[in-house]
Amino acid sequence: METRRRVFVTGAGGQLGGYLIEALVRNGDEPRGLGAHAGPGVDVVVDIADESAVERAVAEMRPRLVIHAAAYTDVDGCERDPDRAMLINADGARNVARAARASGAWLLAVSTDFVFPGTGGAPYDEEASPDPISVYGRSKLAGEEAVLGEDDGFAVARTAWVYGGAGKHFPRTVLTVLRDRGVMEVVDDEVGSPSFAGDLAEALVALSARQPAGTFHLTNEGSTSRHQFAVAVAEAAGLDPSLVRPTTTPEFLARYPLPAKRPQNSTLVNRRAAELGVTLRPWREATMEYVPRLAAELGMTT
Numbered sequence: 001m002e003t004r005r006r007v008f009v010t011g012a013g014g015q016l017g018g019y020l021i022e023a024l025v026r027n028g029d030e031p032r033g034l035g036a037h038a039g040p041g042v043d044v045v046v047d048i049a050d051e052s053a054v055e056r057a058v059a060e061m062r063p064r065l066v067i068h069a070a071a072y073t074d075v076d077g078c079e080r081d082p083d084r085a086m087l088i089n090a091d092g093a094r095n096v097a098r099a100a101r102a103s104g105a106w107l108l109a110v111s112t113d114f115v116f117p118g119t120g121g122a123p124y125d126e127e128a129s130p131d132p133i134s135v136y137g138r139s140k141l142a143g144e145e146a147v148l149g150e151d152d153g154f155a156v157a158r159t160a161w162v163y164g165g166a167g168k169h170f171p172r173t174v175l176t177v178l179r180d181r182g183v184m185e186v187v188d189d190e191v192g193s194p195s196f197a198g199d200l201a202e203a204l205v206a207l208s209a210r211q212p213a214g215t216f217h218l219t220n221e222g223s224t225s226r227h228q229f230a231v232a233v234a235e236a237a238g239l240d241p242s243l244v245r246p247t248t249t250p251e252f253l254a255r256y257p258l259p260a261k262r263p264q265n266s267t268l269v270n271r272r273a274a275e276l277g278v279t280l281r282p283w284r285e286a287t288m289e290y291v292p293r294l295a296a297e298l299g300m301t302t
């Protein structure tokens with residue numbers, strides 16, 4: 001009989017990490033969480049930039065597999081502090097991969113659509129050539145290379161526009177802005193694949209059961225503009241969608257300058273995981289199911 005898998009999850013206190021811990025428990029696994037700070041789901045506090053501390057933590061835990069979800073995810077913060085971005089997203093990923101290899105565990109590392117330029121070529125499949133346009137994208141690509149360079153049996157799963165849980169995410173921003181200001185403007189020229197963290201966690205756990213090697217794309221199916229995503233969020237919360245007004249990136253940036261460039265269209269296609277039977281439902285279905293719960297949590301039920 002299959003024994004329970006001990007799974008070490010980095011970024012356990014983050015948006016995806018919380019859903020990963022739940023999905024692993026549902027799958028009958030034994031998750032252990034690593035975080036930068038103490039909190040729910042975090043069993044051990046370690047800075048992934050500290051190579052020997054990571055190695056010690058993984059060796060003590062003796063996991064069968066490691067899911068690496070920790071990252072410096074503040075895209076504009078990365079642009080302002082490239083050294084920190086590389087330290088956490090590239091060196092940190094390498095440290096986790098080395099520690100996994102040293103203790104004989106298989107590794108699945110989470111990466112991003114921001115490795116693609118978004119200026120042409122979308123939708124991107126797993127064979128498309130990355131060419132990031134931001135420090136965050138470059139640091140995550142360096143992390144991917146470090147992971148697969150450490151052991152070509154390891155896997156990288158790229159995802160995009162992740163939302164869900166207690167922290168800051170796009171649907172929460174949309175609902176709080178509409179609640180507090182009544183209307184909002186959202187760019188209609190940025191296109192991507194919104195991904196509910198709960199669905200993504202289930203897919204990562206399903207992929208981990210097969211332990212495949214190489215690069216995978218996991219997002220909720222389909223793509224949309226930021227504006228249409230915000231409209232769907234408003235609709236799902238029972239709000240008037242015309243309160244979400246379209247604008248363009250140049251107009252938006254003229255008013256609210258941001259240091260990091262975002263890919264214009266970074267839609268990902270899942271071919272390789274789908275061949276293994278791992279797919280996610282259409283993005284709108286996930287949004288329509290999740291957002292009413294979020295609206296209730298924010299006291300916005302109609």
Ligand SMILES: NC(=O)c1ccc[n+]([C@@H]2O[C@H](COP(=O)([O-])OP(=O)(O)OC[C@H]3O[C@@H](n4cnc5c(N)ncnc54)[C@H](OP(=O)(O)O)[C@@H]3O)[C@@H](O)[C@H]2O)c1
Nearest residue numbers: 011013014015016036037047048070071073112159161162
């Ligand atoms: N959010 C998105 O839209 C998105 C899109 C594509 C890909 N991804 C990728 O998906 C993964 C999960 O992202 P997420 O949305 O769950 O991000 P998140 O909520 O920001 O969680 C990231 C976690 O990493 C931890 N962390 C950061 N620096 C660390 C360090 N030096 N040592 C140890 N832990 C550290 C953070 O811990 P503290 O909270 O304690 O600081 C946090 O819990 C990341 O690899 C990210 O690059 C995210």
